[in-house]
Amino acid sequence: MSDTVVLAAAAGHPQHADSDRRRTGRRLVAGAAAALIVVMLASLAIGPTGISLEALPRALFSGIGDASDPASVRDRLVLFDLRLPRTLIGAFVGAALAVSGAMMQGLFRNPLADPGLVGVSSGAALAAVATIALGDSLLVHWQSLLGRYALPVSAFAGGLATTALLVAVAARRGEIAAGTLLLAGIAFAALAGAGSGLIAYASNDQELRDLTLWSMGSLTGASWEKVAALVPFAAALAIGLPAAVRALDGLLLGEAEAFHLGIDVTRAKYLIVALTALAVGSSVAVAGVIGFVGIVVPHLVRLLAGPAHAVLLPASALIGASLLLLADILARTVVAPAELPIGILMALIGAPVFLHLVLRRGSGS
């Protein structure tokens, strides 16, 4: 008799638990999408000039009517040429960094993996810095061949190389211990730092200063040209990410288990590495090195809705976009008319979360 009771309870319970989380996940994604829309509007509406969205209609029609009215020309410039591209780029960078963090954590089965901390961003930045510094000398053909894509493509290549190296480090066991991962990250960051230093040594004073700013991360240089350069990367990620969902879920169990579940592990790893490099490379190319988004956001989403990637990836993307835009609103208003480098703000938010994760793991194992 007791067996039937147990069975009956068991029959009802799993669907319950399962659908509970699924419902939470759906709600989270919907809520995050709504929040992102609000934050994007806020990002468009807030800025040191105090031009608000009320100016939008006037700015919209200024092109048709009296283009000579300097006020509406200014509104148009601020809304469409400064804030809008910056908002779009900020949203992309936040989403890309959060998603790349989630992917790396799944790939390495380690919740501490973050493109900024394990050196992938540094690798991408090194390649980008090399392109900037050597763009009119050694790499002139590369520059003229790819034009506006030279920078993101270089950063992608740099990120790809670093991620591939990490995978090679992990290859023996399919899983990197937190210590190994962070040590490898330190090594890669140091290596990339040395490379950047070498380039800085060889470059003139002005470039040198740009390189320093590069490592702090900023959306200051947002422009429509950069938005255009990001479009193919965003498209590739939008197409590639859904294909990685099942593989990432399976890889969380382990490589053997993933294979037993019908996942082609080698192909899945290539896909995930390529997607990570795409996301990190393109965001580093437009905004420099911004850390911690990839750690903070997926961690938060897992707390709320579990680690299933069908929810984790979209929710991380949406929340990462919102988080970065909020940080950017702060960055450009707090010390106005100047700006804070957004990388510093993100480190202020992210470092405590990271420390918390490390300490919790330390006491757990």
Next chain:
Amino acid sequence: MLRTLTLTLSVLTMMHVASVPLTNLALIAPCHATGPSPQPSPLLQAQRIVSIGSDVTEFLAALGAGDRIVAVDTTSRVPPDVVRGKPDVGYMRALSAEGVLALAPTHIIASAGAGPAEAVRALKAASIAFVEVPSEPTALGTLAKIAVIGNATGRITEAEALARSITEAYDRLDERRRGIAAPRRVLFILNASGGRTIVGGHGTSADAALALAGASNAASRLEGYKPVTDEGLIAMAPDAVIVMQGGREGAGPDEIARAAWVRSTPAGSGAEPRVTGVDGSALLSFGPRTPAVVGDLMTWLYPEPAKAGKS
């Protein structure tokens, strides 16, 4: 009419400086002497200027347009009574376009190094006069700055006067330099902290300033500002060492004078090491104070020449 006149002035200024001895700049004076000194128009009075670059700010102040400045960049610290209380638009290479626009300027007068390119492009697109000031570290470059800034602010008479006095100052430096028989080897230290000594090599404004002061740059084999080891510093064998002050935190001249490597160079061979500090922004900006600072430097380097100083 005013505009054409100013344009003529700036072109004339540059042409004269380029082709004839600097003292002959006075030739352009008659152009203006014909009429009364033009008063700044009401439009120019209402100028709201964002000044980007320490040299730009100094020249604006020197031309009497300091009260029109509504904001400056981080590097602008002089003159204190002009920059005090003015909003800071940040480092000149990392400007925020909207932050600058928020100050509702009528003019942005920026040194040629201002950036990033996207922000500068956006500011130029706004219906605001964006004036780019050349930043060549020479006497001629200094005059070009004056011409451009005077032109932008309508301070023609003042610009002309300032150009003349700067020219004369540089001419005096020229003359003193001719009296130097054996140029000393001088090392310029941009920053020394934590065992890292950054010196000014070839192609830097420090190199240009040293040349003006009649010194040969001991670090001329380096390109740009570069960190050098103590052994490398000894190998450069400077006769004297100049330490920049007023910039980032770092060792001052007294500390450098006590450094071990100095003892192994000609600069440290005497009882008193030949090490001095210099106001970096005054020396390197090639602004209004530069000739005077270079003159002081020359006096320190060559204390006993008979031809020194004004007679």
Next chain:
Amino acid sequence: MTPAPRRTDTGLAASALAVAVTGRHLIADVTLRVAPGEIVVVAGPNGAGKSTLLRCLSGELRPSSGSVTLDGVPVSSQSAAALALRRAVVPQASVLHFPFTVAEVVALAATVPGLSTPDARQRAAITRAMARADVGHLAGRLYPTLSGGERQRVHLARALCQLALAPHAEGTRALLLDEPTASLDISHQLMILEAAREEARTGIAVLAILHDLNLAATFADRIALMACGRLLAIARPAAILDDARLSGAFACTVCANRPPPGGEPYVLPQACAAGPRTLA
């Protein structure tokens, strides 16, 4: 219960299998076949190559020579996805740093592409598999908080779910279990092996690695005895559990079917009865 005679190439078969790593053979010359509906238990001392054999049979490890076939088709020529429709694996309890719930881990089995898709059927299969592995009451628990034994049962549920949803018409299905009873109490040991026997009854070829020779004797149709990477013998339990053979394979003194000389009691589990549980 004895399988009816079948075509000789049906089932999961290894022929002249060898795996060498840096010149050393982990297994060599292993030939065996698990027929549909049959339970083969692999036994042997540590380092005998049992897990290596299982990894080859699952398709996870490519042998250095020899081949593994499922119904005569080489496993190596099939994609991971195609294999996942035909065989499921219960691994030794694995570590998971991420807070999946038990239900989510089991539900991963239903995501194999090509499995029968109606949602209701998947849910039913998930629920039934969890009940059979006695993890239904843990459905909402987070996997990292489970004990080792509970984790093993979760993986069993996942494997059972995968097989239940696999298309039956395509040919032999296989279930591979790597020391499924290692961290379980007696009752759950029997429960897992009875679940395996039920699977065998539906025509699934079952191969399990077991250390407990009594359990092997109770549940196996045939026992494959391995030592030093070689297959010593494969036969009915009665033929394998021979003093001399076991003592040789395990390099220790083993007495089958006799009480220990000191007269201490020994326990021999027989079947998973409901008796003890009614006490609780």
